[in-house]
Amino acid sequence: MNQQLQKIGLASDHAGYEMKEFIRDLLDKKNIPYIDYGTYSTESTNYAIYGHHLAEAIEQNEVQKGIAVCSTGNGINMTLNKHQKIRAALCWCEEIAQLARAHNDANVLSLPGRFISFDLAEKIINIFLNTPFEGGRHQCRVEAIVLK
Numbered sequence: 001m002n003q004q005l006q007k008i009g010l011a012s013d014h015a016g017y018e019m020k021e022f023i024r025d026l027l028d029k030k031n032i033p034y035i036d037y038g039t040y041s042t043e044s045t046n047y048a049i050y051g052h053h054l055a056e057a058i059e060q061n062e063v064q065k066g067i068a069v070c071s072t073g074n075g076i077n078m079t080l081n082k083h084q085k086i087r088a089a090l091c092w093c094e095e096i097a098q099l100a101r102a103h104n105d106a107n108v109l110s111l112p113g114r115f116i117s118f119d120l121a122e123k124i125i126n127i128f129l130n131t132p133f134e135g136g137r138h139q140c141r142v143e144a145i146v147l148k
Contacts, residue, residue: 034063073091100128
């Protein structure tokens with residue numbers, strides 16, 4: 001799917017809010033449509049609330065992929081992966097983002113908002129949005145993730 005046709009869901013807690021706002025600006029500049037599922041300030045809140053909102057939006061096909069941010073990326077990533085149709089990948093470098101898409105068909109990018117720069121986040125996001133899933137030998141592995 002061409003990234004221009006995809007709608008991206010965004011979610012963060014208070015610790016990821018500044019990074020999420022940076023990502024909103026980045027997507028605006030690239031004319032990539034998105035829906036922001038919150039949070040909407042730096043006021044302390046629970047990452048799980050926003051992770052569940054994003055996951056449900058993907059499951060209901062409101063958005064095709066997601067980008068989620070909390071302090072370390074771990075909490076929101078764990079929340080997202082509780083949902084059967086979500087394959088969220090915590091990425092802190094370009095190579096991991098590329099492999100998460102190519103080998104794992106990740107549909108949500110989780111970022112550690114307090115541990116990477118905006119510049120690195122932009123590089124990771126570009127890779128995540130533009131790397132296709134390779135399929136092939138990876139397809140059966142991805143299918144095995146879902147509990148039957």
